[in-house]
Amino acid sequence: MIGESVPMLDSVARVTGAVDYMINLRLPNMLFGKIVRSQAPHAKLLKVDHTNALQVPGVVAILTGEDLGANAFYGVAVKDQGVVAVDRVRYVGEPIAAIAAESLSAAEEAALLIDIEYDELTAVFDSQAAIQAGAPALHEKSPNNIFKHAKLRHGDLDAAFAAADEIFEDTFTSPVAQQASLEPHVSAAQWDGEHLTLWTASQAPFMVRKTLSEILGIAPEAVRVIVPPLGGGYGGKGHIRIEPLVAAMARKTKGRPVKFVLSRAEEFVTVTKHAASITLKTGVKRDGTFTARQVTIYWNGGAYADASPMLVPAGMVRSVGPYRIPAVSVDSYGIYTNLPPAGAYRGAMSSQTTWAYESQMDIIAHKMGWDPLEFRMKNLFVSGEHFATGEELHDVHFVECLEASAKGLGASPSPLTPPPGGEGKRGRGYGVMMKSTVATSKSQARLKLMVDGTVMLYTSTVEMGQGGHTTMAQITAETLGVPLSAIKVIGPDTAITPFDSTTSASRSTSMMGNAVIAACGSMKKKLFELGAPLLETPPDQLRTENGFIVADETSISFGDILKRNNLNELDEAGEYSTSLGLDPETGQGVATPHWHQGAGAAEVEVDPETGRITILRYSAAAFAGRVVNPRMAQLQNDGNVIFGLGPTLMEEILFDGGQPTNPNLADYAIPSIRDIPNELISICIESDKGEMHGIGEMTLPSVAPAIANAIEDAIGVRIKDLPITAEKILQALREKAEK
Amino acid sequence: MILNVNGSKHEVEAGMRTLLEVLRDDLGLVGTKEGCGVGMCGACTVLVDGKPISGCLTLAQQVAGNEILTVEGLEKDGKLHPIQQAFIDEGAFQCAYCTPGFILATAALLNENPSPGEDEIREYLSGNLCRCGSYQNIIKAVKTASEKARQDV
């Protein structure tokens, strides 16, 4: 069962359009919600007058800052974000009011009649500009707009730089981008007295529950969060999004449910990928080894801290790279600007940091006359070595990942008709990624065995297309010893499924997987105890198989064990957690329960007349440990590379005075079937005895640097600012020719 | 007005609503969805007289009298359409938000061209976006469906 490519459990629903996404939710007496948003990037709110809006027929209630009490502000770490803006707006698109009406058109009509008066303040959009003296301070608590400064100090940096033969200093940038799941954010809420039920497309139901309980002043158990399958998450549905606003709105509709569906344009002002400017100062010796690395990262967190206080330190450890470097220093800054809040994004922080360190690897290699592949192989960590946090690395296979990717490219370039107008130039490039997962988190699972042999698996892991539920069912089937068909996966529903920190950071297969294994262990133990007298065999000589407890000569079905013991059901739980962390001043400690590892190798062809590139072949290898479902793992690998082409070549939210100018999928392009590499090779490096762990992000961050490195190999130009557009390449070629 | 959907006639008060809105809100056919609202993503793909169009860019009133097929209309007597089965067999989806659109586009493609080559498949499906990146398996599913259809003839 583990190791089998079983189809997703609800495959039939997926191909018949029957999956119950949030967009399909209909409740009796349901109202339609519409958010009224700020037009100014930074302003005091002088007036929010909804008198006229309330007169619109069909409008039932309107929420403004006046309705919010003491708990108007929330945030997973820093409570700086208003449920709706109270006295100040800090980005174009920030919610100022919300309307609940009998129809969406009534709500939209009312939205136009909300009278808002702004007293505009100076706005700042660039993170490095925001920390200069004189820049407007967005929040009183952070007068220089730095809301988080994560530090890592390891070894004697000055001495190490002094010992270097060559020092390289390069800055790499990533722009603001969007997760752009096809399903937008959708949430619905209904109050029953002081009890709230919230349905939402979220990756973190318990985080939502906790935040709502705090804002609304009710016990967590009084908040029920239900999450159906998502139409994509990619980090954009992580942490807290529109749930507080929807819950607060529903509090004013006298028990009627209200549902909010964001439009595509609204998605661009709801959550983004952090823009980042990363400077790497790296010292190397002529013998091909590193002496030191100093990293300075300016993360553009947008107007509110949101998840950044956790992501900025994560970005810190993810910025060093998988190489043996004796002295390392990192300063990772989370900075407020008047842009929409940035949140988690697939390959969070690693997307931006791997772009930096893997690009610099080739810059160094070229300057020093080294082969880029050999330079990496020589310096990649192996198991048993220690990282810049001081932690020992176990089960790391960076070398194998890189070798497999490179091998996947093949010995000679793949054939392709040269682009019209002339010979294309071909080149190859590589990238290796080292990423932490969540250091401290907990997953719980519950199993309920029914008399008919059905096994209910209660889990708060969110199904967002990664096959999370199928994976957990496969683990249950194998560990407990029941047919897959006997298992029903239920959840997330915080009223009935136990705690899980979040479905993100590729943590679930490992964390929830281990919780499920623990629950299975408890259930087997109980079944053996109950079955032993019936089979007249000691418990330690029993085993499970296909829904039966089996002794040498006899067996008995799980269901029969219950019946014979006069039990209607058997309930067992399991838990798995990790609690790790780093010293806040030095970044020393343990960053992660295990390291995620992936590599990529790209062969590209550049049309030197236009700068347009064709990806002839891309080979992506991830260390997958013990793979539960090979085909789902291949889909994740493929999906990562294809997703990664977006920020590499196409994706950038453009702003004018804080207003997105391309908030639609025609002007903000995401990869189509004709944009994918001519050949895409996906490799999962498995290890039967290895741990099971996630694969949701492994091969994404390497895409951008592998392609930039291939371009440099092909035509000798280096692009340091994403996205890598044809125009940037042509511009760079012209500049090179002029020198 | 009368809409002819999946072989049945339905009386609807469409007003100025799009075909997508009427299918979802009035007829409960929720497999067709909006992803972008500008005709780029294909999540709203519907077949009108066998041809794929964007439900989000068509007014219901424009297709009175046409034969409309949604993903719900592909199953016959509780049995999956061979294309639907091929998508399952090849694992051609992840979150599956885009999947009904791809399946309908594939049905139209194989109707026009029963044995398309890979380039033809990419061309025909180029307007259907999959953010999860299942394209490689989708192409496999189309090939499988076309081979199976030829075997079954």
Added chain:
Amino acid sequence: MIKFLEPTDFSEATSLLDQYAEEAKVIAGGTSVVMMLQQKLIAPSVLISLGRVSNFDFIRHEKDGLHIGALTKLRDLELSEVVKKFCPALAHTFSVVANIRVRNQATIGGNLSAADYAADPPAMLTALDARAQVQGPNEKREIPLSEFFLGFYTTALEPNEILTEVIIPALPSSARAAYHKYTSISAEGRPCVAVGAFADFDPDGKCLDLRIAVGAAVETPQRLMEAEAMAHGHALTDELIAAIAEQYAQALDPLTDVRGSAWYRREMIRVFVKRALQEVRDDR
């Protein structure tokens, strides 16, 4: 409530348009108009649908050239053997518009009337010297496509006129055409630069006639008569091609948008005018 009117012929349609004036919007395939309605860019009180106008969905190769009814779908034009035989580059032009769903809905009349600067058919049809037949409540007239596009989303149509037919003059058998659509970001994107080229040659390979229209880079498709004239009586050598391309690159004033800056577009005009010319020269 918006009225949805369905005239059955163009006379009825134009008199409705005349009657309702600014309150009305004509809708053909709907891909443009429905998007504008959904995004609240327009708020007509009347939609005049051409969906029930019959007899204007035709493709006819007549002695004087190709006649296309305004309500013909782009997909039908893409697949038409008549169009492919008449001018393969024209069939290719229709085949690269947007995606298959758009092509199944959009009509050639709607496409031209929308005058979207980033559309494909306008540049190619301009290079082929096409003409638009338009009808008002009282009269019909012809407008050469070179005079049809006036600016962003603006045509020479009077408010009460509707485009009824597109006529492309007969092409000599010695003529060749090419259409190059350059997408700079995604393969599915709108063009950064588009070039439609038409050339006629004598038996010795000397150019008798040359027309090049550059689209997507400026407000409306642009031809440069002086540059085209450079080719008359000469073989299209690489040097001559480069010189013509250079003229286009220098003379046009390209725009900046998400698909490219003015600088980049200027560079791409040079590249793709050259490539289109090479194709008409070499594809004989």
